[in-house]
Amino acid sequence: MARVIFHVDMNSFYASVEQAYHPELKGKPIAIAGNPKERRGIIVTSSYEARAKGIYTTMNVAEALKTCPELIILPPDFPKYREASKAIFTILKSYTNLVEPVSIDEGYMDVTEVSKERHPLELAKEIQLRIFNELDLPCSIGIAPNKFLAKTASDMKKPMGITVLRKREVREKLWPLPVLKMHGIGESTAKKLHTLNIYTIGDLAKADERLLKQKLGKNGVRLIRRANGIDTREVDPNAIYDTKSVGNSTTLPYDIIEMKDIETTFLKLSEKVAERLEAKNLCGSTITIQIRDCHWKNQSKSKTVQNPIYLEKDIFREAMELFSKAWDGTPIRLLGVTVSNVIDKKHFAEQLSIFNFEQFAKEEPIYEIIHSMEKKFGKGIVQKGIDVKKKSYASKTSFSKDFFDDLIDK
Incomplete structure (x- = not known):
């Protein structure tokens, strides 16, 4: 229907x-x-x-x-x-x-x-x-x-x-427009499409799907479908609470170039991201930094870690490592840090590796005690952590995912 x-x-x-x-x-x-x-x-x-x-x-x-x-x-x-x-x-x-x-x-x-x-x-x-x-x-x-x-x-x-706007009107009303006018396409994507001789939404609608998937990944296929007026997404009242990433960025009062200023900025950003992850009981496996220099040139660097992170020190360490590889010495106007591919900490099972094996070996006696208590008093008598109501660190600026808590049907 x-x-x-x-x-x-x-x-x-x-x-x-x-x-x-x-x-x-x-x-x-x-x-x-x-x-x-x-x-x-x-x-x-x-x-x-x-x-x-x-x-x-x-x-x-x-x-x-x-x-x-x-x-x-x-x-x-x-x-x-x-x-x-x-x-x-x-x-x-x-x-x-x-x-x-x-x-x-x-x-x-x-x-x-x-x-x-x-x-x-x-x-x-x-x-x-x-x-x-x-x-x-x-x-x-x-x-x-x-x-x-x-x-x-x-x-x-x-x-x-x-x-x-009816689907049958797409050819007449949308196809003549430049691709940049299409919702979901920014300047960067438009430039990539131009290199493929795709200039209008009509060009995109008739583009080779395999070529666009090769150049733009899954997003290329999605864009072709949208250009043809196809979109199967449902209206989901709970989608706003589906956190995919937690990030923070800051435009600096003046251009910075000194490493101590850069470290101080990343430390503050890491602290804010860690607080928000903690408030939502999340951890994430991908960390991304954003750098905007004094010429308004943007670049980002990402890294996926073996074990999801959520602590300030870990976020800061990974961010600085990425920064050291990305920065060319140009004065910096803006810095940002994002942790993505987030999951609930309850669902996080840390992977054993040669680097953390000793930590688990030290904890072995604890597990033996827990096992003994469960045998005597029943399964689940001891739990690894409990859910508590945490102070909210959600953004109080333009928008945040907990924004509509009081509108949820109880």
Whole structure:
């Protein structure tokens, strides 16, 4: 049976929330940015009035003020945005439990069942008006038979747009567009596709699947399917809690080149990543570092370790080892550390090796005592660790995976 999927995308979310809280800002060019005195001073988002004057996301604050001297710069207020987001998703969940948040300001709804009783367009208009009337926040909604087309549709008309995109319209509406316009394709992937003489979404839709799999791996096959309007992913309300990686990065106040500054930065990043892994009771087997130099050139290095890691000292050690192999001495603007391929610690069975055999040999007497106690008092009398409620180290910034804990059906 054909599905009816909505993609609800808030328009200029942070700026719109500020204008909702401060009506005197409505109709004025405003932008949300980090500290203008530091390197973090770039535009995070801006109102449509500011965009009309040439302001765009990632623009430097100084450049933005030159372009638009009357621009009102506001610091981000994430607790305020999180509260607004919870209110939005509460409205969405009043229509169906099949709501999948994908970020603080967008999410999917599977309204197939609801659409048996009400026309999807009527439903979308009601949702859009409720969010606007109750929260004073504008949104665009894409309506389609799958998630990819719904996401694409929601981008077609902003602000306050409602767009229907049917699979049969893909050839006419999407194929003539450049590949960079397709959701899921960034500049790097677009450049790779250009080397294969793939310039439009239509070129991609008709591309040789084997060639793209060879050049781009599984993602190449996925992109061909999406270009043909095919996407079988379901709307999964629990997907937001499926943590695949835990990372942290920081833009430095000034370019650094001294090793002690680099080590201090990696130590802080490793500490934050370790805290978040601990809070979620996770460990991971792949560690990745990100380096952005003073020329805005990005590079990353990854390593998969034999035994999953979660401790600060282990994350720091692996990060520094990767850094020593990757850095060419150019002054550094940003550093990041990510631990991925994460699993629950309860499911982690450390692999014996020549390097850790002695550790297990030392623990052998302990296992004998446990075995003896279990024989006397019963299986499971002694457990290796227990689950306790830990302090939350989840990000309190734009988005985090525990964001919707209070919206889960108990």
